[in-house]
Amino acid sequence: MNEATLILIKPDGLKKSLTGNILTRLSETKLEIVAAKIVRVSRELAETHYAHLRDKAFFPDLIKYIQGELHNRRKVMALVYWGEDAISKCRQLAGATNPEEAESTSIRGAYGRITTSGLYENVVHVSANQGDAKREIKLWFKPSEIIVDLYPTKEVLKDNVKVKVWA
Ligand code: IDP
Ligand code: MG
Numbered sequence: 001m002n003e004a005t006l007i008l009i010k011p012d013g014l015k016k017s018l019t020g021n022i023l024t025r026l027s028e029t030k031l032e033i034v035a036a037k038i039v040r041v042s043r044e045l046a047e048t049h050y051a052h053l054r055d056k057a058f059f060p061d062l063i064k065y066i067q068g069e070l071h072n073r074r075k076v077m078a079l080v081y082w083g084e085d086a087i088s089k090c091r092q093l094a095g096a097t098n099p100e101e102a103e104s105t106s107i108r109g110a111y112g113r114i115t116t117s118g119l120y121e122n123v124v125h126v127s128a129n130q131g132d133a134k135r136e137i138k139l140w141f142k143p144s145e146i147i148v149d150l151y152p153t154k155e156v157l158k159d160n161v162k163v164k165v166w167a
Contacts, residue, residue, distance in 0.1 A: 004150050005086045006136040008125035009077040011068035031083035035146040039078050041067045061119045078140050090126045138166045
């Protein structure tokens with residue numbers, strides 16, 4: 001079944017100049033890129049994205065990590081991949097959350113590391129399931145930034161101009 005997934009190239013991926021390698025690896029999936037941008041991650045976006053991990057000891061480090069404070073690279077690359085079994089194909093290529101446990105040929109296995117404070121710096125984010133993908137894509141992208149219709153939208157008036165927002 002066709003589905004969408006959010007991919008983030010995290011600040012360590014950008015700092016290590018891995019963007020090209022990661023996009024090349026992802027192109028093996030033959031999925032379609034339907035949205036892409038560079039994002040400066042606010043604290044609010046970071047905390048909302050990782051809300052399910054709020055109670056973990058590593059949460060403060062995780063927020064610093066995704067905001068680029070650990071790598072002096074205050075940006076991430078955000079993409080939406082779309083196509084047959086997009087989530088499982090991209091999760092497979094990304095590898096396990098713990099880069100030490102990830103297959104060495106996976107993106108995280110090849111390029112990730114565990115910091116001395118114990119945080120998994122694993123280079124990429126991939127939505128874990130369709131529910132997460134929907135929540136995350138709607139959080140990171142406006143409807144007008146995606147070239148296919150993924151989720152229901154509605155029109156609202158903003159400064160007397162009609163704009164599409166997530167319904
Ligand atoms: P996922 O990225 O594979 O979906 P999540 O459980 O959603 O894994 O965790 C989000 C991110 O938080 C991970 O990608 C990793 O950077 C970090 N993380 C998750 N679990 C741990 C842990 O047990 N120790 C350190 N960092 C972790
Ligand atoms: Mg996750």
